[in-house]
Amino acid sequence: MKDVVGSRARRALLVIAAGALAIGVAPGRQAQGISQRPCVPTLKHLEHFGFALVDCGFDDPLDGVVKTNYADEVAPFSNIAHLCVFQPTDSIGGRLATFAALQMRAILSVESLFFNRVPDFSSPSGSRLTLRGDYLARWQQFLAVNGSVIDEDTVAALYLADEPFWNNCAAADLQAVADLLEASRPGIPTLIVEAAPALASLVVPASVDWIGFDHYGVLDPGSDATYLGELDLLKSRRSSAHQRVLLIMEAQWFPAYGIFGVTEDDLGAVALNYYALGQSDPAVIGMIGYLWPGGFDAPDQKGARELPASVQAVYAFLGHEIAGK
Numbered sequence: 001m002k003d004v005v006g007s008r009a010r011r012a013l014l015v016i017a018a019g020a021l022a023i024g025v026a027p028g029r030q031a032q033g034i035s036q037r038p039c040v041p042t043l044k045h046l047e048h049f050g051f052a053l054v055d056c057g058f059d060d061p062l063d064g065v066v067k068t069n070y071a072d073e074v075a076p077f078s079n080i081a082h083l084c085v086f087q088p089t090d091s092i093g094g095r096l097a098t099f100a101a102l103q104m105r106a107i108l109s110v111e112s113l114f115f116n117r118v119p120d121f122s123s124p125s126g127s128r129l130t131l132r133g134d135y136l137a138r139w140q141q142f143l144a145v146n147g148s149v150i151d152e153d154t155v156a157a158l159y160l161a162d163e164p165f166w167n168n169c170a171a172a173d174l175q176a177v178a179d180l181l182e183a184s185r186p187g188i189p190t191l192i193v194e195a196a197p198a199l200a201s202l203v204v205p206a207s208v209d210w211i212g213f214d215h216y217g218v219l220d221p222g223s224d225a226t227y228l229g230e231l232d233l234l235k236s237r238r239s240s241a242h243q244r245v246l247l248i249m250e251a252q253w254f255p256a257y258g259i260f261g262v263t264e265d266d267l268g269a270v271a272l273n274y275y276a277l278g279q280s281d282p283a284v285i286g287m288i289g290y291l292w293p294g295g296f297d298a299p300d301q302k303g304a305r306e307l308p309a310s311v312q313a314v315y316a317f318l319g320h321e322i323a324g325k
Helices: 007-021 071-077 093-101 137-149 172-182 197-202 226-237 255-259 268-279 309-323
Strands: 048-055 082-083 107-108 115-119 127-130 156-161 191-193 210-214 242-249 285-291
Touching: 007 048, 048 071, 048 107, 071 082, 071 255, 071 309, 082 093, 082 156, 093 107, 093 137, 107 191, 107 285, 156 172, 172 191, 172 268, 191 197, 191 242, 197 210, 197 226, 210 226, 210 285, 242 268, 268 285, 268 309, 285 309
Parallel strands: 048 082, 048 285, 082 107, 107 156, 156 191, 191 210, 210 242, 242 285
Antiparallel strands: 115 127
16 A cells, blocks of 8 residues: 555556546546446445555645644544554554544554565566564564554554565565464454556465555446456465455545546545445455545645545445444
């Protein structure tokens, strides 16, 4: 979900342009409404709903105030929220307690405890995820600080690596971290999210429980042949029957989307289309919207919190249907 600034934005804009052209929306024309797929009552397999970068130390530059924790904003319709740690000395008891008081559990991003990102021009992303030599000591130090507060009641999943094979991560390194997390906290699912262009290279350790991929700029993933093909490819990379899929939902808007007739209000129908896809696939365990605060990947990027009231109403509906809020 979380990428180097600009890379994810460029991929989204390229796809939204191709998708708009495919449905016959010319630059400068207003879209005649995004087709919305019908929804049916939520099935039991769809359990989790929330947003990325809720508590990751990022201050949204579009709101004019200093704020890096948005838990209070997403809580009315979320039962999961993205929380990041960066150093083994980070104490997160208070942050997890805030989530718990708001009836949310963390998607706890622990990548920085284990991996470095170093420049690598042979990598598709231009950087490489390398396993730190002291990764085990860092994890043990992190547990010494936080072990008493990290359990199934506070953490929905341990997010161990973002787009690992897009960032040329060695399969053995990913396996080592996944196995360590499973051994340390066997009751908490582990999660990886891959970039769509790297799915063919994805190797999923059996110790990973949830998998996802990001492909932005898709208006209706349930009818988009490319997206559905990627979803099938993701599922084909599973190494164990227990592994479930977390859908990464489009929840951002760029001014360039408007060139192709896609308005901010259209993101409500897009969210419902992801929901319909999630309902139709028993492998899907939940949805997380990328992203809540704006300005992360580009200065003019609007996050979900900047989208219109009509879109916020859709998020409230999904929170009720999926998370029971």
